[in-house]
Amino acid sequence: MPSSAVPNTDNGQRTTENGHGPRASDNGRRASGIGYRVSGRLIPSRALIQVYNTLGRSMQPFETRDPGHVAMYVCGPTVQAAPHVGHGRQAVAFDVIRRYLEWRGYSVKYVANITDIEDKIIAAATELGISTAEVAERAGQQFLDAYARLRVRPYDVTAVATDHIPEMIEMIEQLLERGHAYASGGDVYFSVRSLPTYGELSGRIVDELVPGSRLDPGEHKRDPLDFALWKASKPNEPTWDSPWGPGRPGWHIECSAMALKELGIGFDIHGGGLDLIFPHHENEIAQSEAAEGGRPFVRYWLHNGMVRLKGEKMAKSVGNIVGLLDLLDQYRPEAVRLFYLRAHYRQPIDFAPELVVDAEAALDRLWAFRRRGGRVDAAADRAALERFTAAMDDDFNTAEAMGVLFDVVRDGNRHLDSGEDAGPYLAAFDEIVGVLGLGELDSDVDDLLESLRDVAARFGVTGSDAAAIVFELIAARTAARGERDFERADAIRFSLAEAGVVVEDGSGGTSWHRS
RNA sequence: GGCGGCGUGGCCGAGUGGCUUAGGCAAGGGUCUGCAAAACCCUCUACCCCGGUUCAAUUCCGGGCGCCGCCUCCA
Numbered sequence: 001m002p003s004s005a006v007p008n009t010d011n012g013q014r015t016t017e018n019g020h021g022p023r024a025s026d027n028g029r030r031a032s033g034i035g036y037r038v039s040g041r042l043i044p045s046r047a048l049i050q051v052y053n054t055l056g057r058s059m060q061p062f063e064t065r066d067p068g069h070v071a072m073y074v075c076g077p078t079v080q081a082a083p084h085v086g087h088g089r090q091a092v093a094f095d096v097i098r099r100y101l102e103w104r105g106y107s108v109k110y111v112a113n114i115t116d117i118e119d120k121i122i123a124a125a126t127e128l129g130i131s132t133a134e135v136a137e138r139a140g141q142q143f144l145d146a147y148a149r150l151r152v153r154p155y156d157v158t159a160v161a162t163d164h165i166p167e168m169i170e171m172i173e174q175l176l177e178r179g180h181a182y183a184s185g186g187d188v189y190f191s192v193r194s195l196p197t198y199g200e201l202s203g204r205i206v207d208e209l210v211p212g213s214r215l216d217p218g219e220h221k222r223d224p225l226d227f228a229l230w231k232a233s234k235p236n237e238p239t240w241d242s243p244w245g246p247g248r249p250g251w252h253i254e255c256s257a258m259a260l261k262e263l264g265i266g267f268d269i270h271g272g273g274l275d276l277i278f279p280h281h282e283n284e285i286a287q288s289e290a291a292e293g294g295r296p297f298v299r300y301w302l303h304n305g306m307v308r309l310k311g312e313k314m315a316k317s318v319g320n321i322v323g324l325l326d327l328l329d330q331y332r333p334e335a336v337r338l339f340y341l342r343a344h345y346r347q348p349i350d351f352a353p354e355l356v357v358d359a360e361a362a363l364d365r366l367w368a369f370r371r372r373g374g375r376v377d378a379a380a381d382r383a384a385l386e387r388f389t390a391a392m393d394d395d396f397n398t399a400e401a402m403g404v405l406f407d408v409v410r411d412g413n414r415h416l417d418s419g420e421d422a423g424p425y426l427a428a429f430d431e432i433v434g435v436l437g438l439g440e441l442d443s444d445v446d447d448l449l450e451s452l453r454d455v456a457a458r459f460g461v462t463g464s465d466a467a468a469i470v471f472e473l474i475a476a477r478t479a480a481r482g483e484r485d486f487e488r489a490d491a492i493r494f495s496l497a498e499a500g501v502v503v504e505d506g507s508g509g510t511s512w513h514r515s
Numbered sequence: 516g517g518c519g520g521c522g523u524g525g526c527c528g529a530g531u532g533g534c535u536u537a538g539g540c541a542a543g544g545g546u547c548u549g550c551a552a553a554a555c556c557c558u559c560u561a562c563c564c565c566g567g568u569u570c571a572a573u574u575c576c577g578g579g580c581g582c583c584g585c586c587u588c589c590a
Contacts, residue, residue, distance in 0.1 A: 414555085
């Protein structure tokens with residue numbers, strides 16, 4: 001079987017040792033672009049990645065706050081219902097960006113949130129007659145399962161909103177102190193007009209915002225443009241104590257509080273869907289910069305395009321949702337992933353089942369080539385990697401990168417047909433496919449489900465299938481390592497080993513394979 | 516109304532002032548094969564409309580038409 005021949009291409013390799021990596025230097029000066037890889041070795045490079053920054057609406061050279069390190073935060077879902085195809089696109093888009101940055105030699109801290117308290121969740125809980133925590137738990141689990149199946153690597157930090165109420169309260173207090181917020185009738189509001197720079201990200205001009213459209217009955221705003229930082233709780237709603245009485249946080253504050261806590265002011269990348277630019281991200285900037293005395297919140301804002309259905313944005317409110325888990329049941333998850341990656345992340349993509357069928361055929365071509373190849377220890381074809389790097393350096397153009405990949409496949413197949421050495425092409429293939437997350441896995445672990453369930457129970461982790469459990473356990477272990485709780489981290493490692501799964505840490509993150 | 520984006524061959528989808536074809540799927544031809552399948556190779560169909568700039572525009576500029584997103588919750 002191909003399993004032994006195909007390396008686990010999700011497996012990153014060490015980069016920061018042997019003089020390569022972030023501290024690599026060129027005549028004593030730092031190579032600001034870090035580097036690109038040839039057969040696992042990092043070749044220092046001065047070339048900078050170019051990214052499209054929504055803030056400024058232009059392509060800009062990517063220079064990090066801390067040399068060699070990327071701090072990124074991506075707006076995750078509000079866990080009110082099961083994920084749809086659009087959620088998967090976002091997760092995959094930023095997963096590839098993260099993988100590519102690591103491949104280029106950066107160390108990346110990737111934080112994503114789960115918002116588990118919000119109006120819609122409360123509404124869903126009321127409707128279903130269960131608690132908001134149960135709604136969030138149920139939906140959150142579905143998101144994690146779907147993402148795992150899409151080969152989205154576990155985040156370094158999964159920030160849960162309700163675990164950060166004190167941080168949010170503290171931030172609101174800061175905003176009150178600085179005169180950017182006011183308490184009113186048990187609510188606290190952010191005063192939009194107190195911040196002259198408001199509107200910078202979305203291109204809105206305060207005086208041209210349609211007033212009234214942001215005013216709900218029962219609110220106590222001084223200005224319709226203001227937005228809630230804290231809402232007094234109504235009967236039968238979950239509440240937390242605060243200096244302003246029992247209540248719950250507004251929608252935007254959790255992202256600001258958690259991003260600042262985990263990454264600090266002025267971090268590198270903030271990602272999310274295009275539809276979050278206004279008001280969510282605009283408000284995040286306002287709150288954060290106002291609380292931090294005007295220091296810039298984020299260096300680069302990256303926004304992915306929407307998934308559409310018959311030309312119309314897929315959204316719950318439109319009622320044209322295709323469930324992500326259903327899709328993943330019907331087609332190979334890697335094909336869905338390929339479907340996403342065929343278009344540039346900022347473009348809208350239309351969803352249609354035929355397109356996923358297409359993607360499956362394309363995936364077959366990739367995997368068939370790799371199976372022909374067998375084990376390889378050649379150096380990767382340099383020209384192919386340079387083309388790949390150029391494509392990805394251009395605002396993470398996965399569509400073009402995919403073109404390079406298929407060219408590699410054709411060249412490799414030609415060599416295999418004629419009996420020539422295809423090693424360099426196979427090696428390049430492995431390299432590229434590792435970044436895109438499209439390699440054929442060398443094993444599955446479904447038969448280990450029983451023992452994995454035991455391990456999962458021991459560490460308070462859940463998951464619908466074996467792969468999801470492994471994903472969760474590794475996420476839990478990564479979290480434990482982050483807290484320097486190595487006893488727990490090692491316990492997870494040993495338990496997984498007993499169950500038949502070997503965990504390996506690399507600079508590209510943690511990977512695993514069967515023992 | 517304000518802000519932003521898009522319009523590429525049968526379908527999906529990159530890209531570019533002329534140089535060598537993006538790429539994938541589909542289709543046609545071929546190789547291989549006991550047959551079939553699989554796999555591989557080869558080939559084919561472009562740049563919404565109208566002006567302008569230019570030796571040369573799908574690519575730049577202007578106008579038009581069409582489509583989409585945000586301005587309220589939304590990945």
